[in-house]
Amino acid sequence: MARPSKYSAEFRSDAIALWRASAGRRTFKDVAADLNVNPETLRTWVRDAEGRPAAAGAVEGPEGELARLRAENARLAKAEKGMASGAGDPASGSGVFRPGDEVKAAAWDFISAHAETFGIKRICRVLEVSRSGYYRWIAGAEARAARQADEDALVEEIREIHTEHGGNYGALRVHAELRGFGHTVNRKRVARLMRKHHIVGRHLRKKKRTTIPDRLAPPAPDLVRRDFTAGALDEKWCGDITYVQVGASWLYLACVVDMRSRRVLGWSMASHMRTELVTDALRAAVATRGGDVTGVIFHSDRGSQYTSAAFAQVSDEYGIRRSMGRVGSSYDNALAESLWQGLKRETMHKNLFLTMSQARLEIFRWLTYYNTRRRHSALSYLSPLEFEQQHHKEARLSLAA
Template structure:
């Protein structure tokens, strides 16, 4: 009899959808690295699911997306004349600038352009500039060209980093990524180049509250007291629920985060906000840590899902100590709140999903990317999984010593 997989059906389904969405642009090895699974395991999942839809309703989702695109095309076709791209622009060769508005060249460029006709000495006298200064400028031409070449190459790399991270990275994370690639570059220089070329990260939007407290639930102590630090992995976890608009409905997402490494150990998504949602996320976190999590503190708000008897029973089963903040205080679960802000800023900024499968795929893609590759400011700009690898290496060296 085959041994049951440690990965949930939900995780496998989302992993297959992520691979298919790459459309051959990424290898099994690349996608599996973000998922933290063996490439052959992912290959097996895809092979077994080949020819079958990843989730029920996928064909209907495709039809709905096609209908939306057709409607958008029809709307654009009926758009008012003169509103198309380039409408109202002046004709080529027309006199846009009045005489005298022409842009003047730099003095040294002017000298170089007319030196053969009038001579350097005469032009410098008329312009009241120094001949020695012009000679120094000529002597430094090669060095300037070299610096410009380096700057152009740096801008190109900044653009690649910005595009790879889907426009989410600002100055600090772009600078950390460049440093991670071995570049010795000043942060202010990166900021200047990004500002000059109009490259910017995404910014926060106002969030909505999701916690629905159960006033009759038994009291649970706050074991964290807003101290979102930990000396080792699996000392403290925290979790929360958020929701994402999908058409006229909502997709709810629950997560479990290791406070030390900021890694999302488990998550679950569903069109409901029942206790099963947070239980599935917690059980996924337990599996990620190998099943033995006795003594870990799990901190959450006082939402009815976390105060339910079913959730308390699962915590007791695994030896997890529950901790809860005060009602109506987002600061008591600030780390999880900040995590949701980052996810929404980088996945659904000014956007509404049309289908559930589209929303699931986008969120799943970001969660795996966050764990494996997204640089975190609280981790000296390492990704959570990279930080855990360094943590394990340090622990081994300490034991060897």
């Protein structure tokens, strides 16, 4: 009897959709790397899917396509509008120029331009600057040109990193990416250049509360108590539900996160908030860890899905210890809330989802990117998968010693 696959049908379907969305611009190897699967496995899934009819709703009709194009056109038209009146003006009471290089450089340029007509000595006297300073400026022209060339090259790399990660990275993650490429560069310099050239990462937006507690269901004890650290993988997990608007309806997303590596171990998406949404995500996480997760703590809020008898039964089936925070306190499940903030900040600000397939694909794309490539501040700016690989490597070295 063949061993069951650790990849759910939902995951395989979304992986195939991600490959098809690349439209030949990316290889099987590239897409598989984001999914953390073998390229041949992905190739097999795609090949097998070619022989089956497309799922209902996977192909947009003319009306859906027209609606999508109209929405995209409206978004672009809005983006092209001019900046608000007064945007970018200096703050009240601040100087346009700071006393320093800008004004001095203008003075030295003026002296160079009129030296033959009036003489250097006379101009320096009128401008009340020293001739020695002017000559030092002349002598340093080559060094300044070299520094400017280095700065221009660094800004270009910053732009490439910023663009590659969808405009999401701020100064800290851009700096970590540069260090990962072998650059020795100061973090404050990166922040200054990004500020100077108006390269800005995504900012947090207000969130909407989604937890619907079942006050009659017996809650589990709080085994975490806002301590979202863990000494080992699979010591503590946490989970939560969020939703995104798709046309006039909603798509709901449940995730399970390892508190040690911040990796999203399992997730599930559906057009409902029934208990199977969270049980499917939990089963996917268990499959990711190979099936043996006895003793792991799973922390959640007190939403009715997590206090249900069905969820308790699945948790007991795998030997998972349930933990719950207080009602109405987002801080008691802050790690999961942070994941939702990142997801919405980096994907939903620019997307008006018109079909379920479009929403699923974009969310799936971000979750795989988050696990394999997105640098995490709590992991010394490694991605969750890189952190786990380093963790396993250190464990093997420790055993060998």
